[in-house]
Amino acid sequence: MKRYALVLIITIMAGVQVFGQTGYKIGDLVEDFKLENVDETYVSLSDYSKKRGAIIIFTCNHCPYAKAYEDRIIALNEKYGTRYPVIAINPNDPAVQKEDSFELMQKRAKEKEFTFPYLFDKGQTVYPKFGATRTPHVFVLMKGTLGWSVEYIGAIDDNYEDPSAVKKTYVEDAVDALLDGYKPKVKETKAIGCTIKVAKK
Numbered sequence: 001m002k003r004y005a006l007v008l009i010i011t012i013m014a015g016v017q018v019f020g021q022t023g024y025k026i027g028d029l030v031e032d033f034k035l036e037n038v039d040e041t042y043v044s045l046s047d048y049s050k051k052r053g054a055i056i057i058f059t060c061n062h063c064p065y066a067k068a069y070e071d072r073i074i075a076l077n078e079k080y081g082t083r084y085p086v087i088a089i090n091p092n093d094p095a096v097q098k099e100d101s102f103e104l105m106q107k108r109a110k111e112k113e114f115t116f117p118y119l120f121d122k123g124q125t126v127y128p129k130f131g132a133t134r135t136p137h138v139f140v141l142m143k144g145t146l147g148w149s150v151e152y153i154g155a156i157d158d159n160y161e162d163p164s165a166v167k168k169t170y171v172e173d174a175v176d177a178l179l180d181g182y183k184p185k186v187k188e189t190k191a192i193g194c195t196i197k198v199a200k201k
Contacts, residue, residue, distance in 0.1 A: 023131010026187050030141055030148040033126045035089065035119035036102070038109040043087070043117045045141075045148060053084045053178060054148070055171060056139040057156075058132040060090045061108045062099035063194035066135045068160045070112055073136070076156075076171060077116045084140070084175050086116040091127035091135070096197040127196060134193035140174045140184075151178060154189030 024030060034044040048054055057073055059066040077086035094101040102120050109118045121127050130139055131153075140152035152174035157166045174184035 023129065024139065024150045024153075025131075026150055026153065028150050029146060030139075030150060031129060033129075035121060035126060037117045037119055038102075038106045038114075043119055045087070048085060048087075049143070051083060051085060051143060053140065053142040053151075053175070055080065055084050055086045055175065056130070056141060057086060057088050057136050058091045058127055058130070058134075058138075058196070059088050059136040060092050060097075060100045060194070061104050062092075062097055063135045065160050065193035069136050069156055072156055072163060074112070074115060079172070080175050081115070083179065088114070088116055088118045089121050089126060090118065091121045091124060091132055092197040093124060093199045095199045100197065124198060132191075133196060134191040135196060136193050137191040138171055140171060140178070142178050152184050152187055153191075155191050158189075160192055 030045065032044055032046045034042050037043045045054065055076060059069070059073065061067075073086060073088065080086075090100055090105055092100040098104075102122075105118055105120060108114075130137075132139075136156060138152070138154060138156055139150055141148040142151045152171065154170060156169075156171050158168040158170070159166045168186075170186055170189050173186065177184045
């Protein structure tokens with residue numbers, strides 16, 4: 001009887017853990033999406049079908065953490081763009097944070113000379129599927145025969161304040177491993193940044 005009760009408790013706890021999870025996990029296949037870019041064209045993940053993967057970064061205009069990483073995000077695209085391009089997405093609702101409006105996204109992209117798409121998650125339909133909670137929050141995807149699989153989730157590196165003091169380059173390490181035919185050794189880290197701004201309903 002005790003053994004049965006223990007098995008039942010473990011089963012219930014496992015079920016709670018699974019159902020309590022939200023967003024994509026490592027190994028999950030990602031659905032295609034279509035969002036407006038700052039150049040007023042629409043960009044889909046399927047547009048990158050000939051690439052080996054993609055670096056999806058949920059970021060924004062106003063967050064100090066996001067601003068601190070802008071140059072490093074540009075550098076990631078310069079280094080990996082031909083094989084693992086950066087696709088930046090602003091998940092914030094401008095009704096909550098006015099600095100993250102589409103017009104100010106266009107201004108910021110021009111000021112920083114972004115070399116990658118900077119998309120607006122209008123209606124906030126994409127970021128919940130990924131399970132993004134912070135800006136910045138990174139999802140490294142690999143293109144395979146079955147689709148786009150999630151291979152890394154988390155932070156860009158281990159020091160948002162000082163690029164010169166970075167010791168662990170999580171995203172670079174993950175992409176380098178994938179390009180060499182291996183799975184990343186570090187698959188998940190904690191995203192450090194501002195919470196995503198959602199309008200109250």
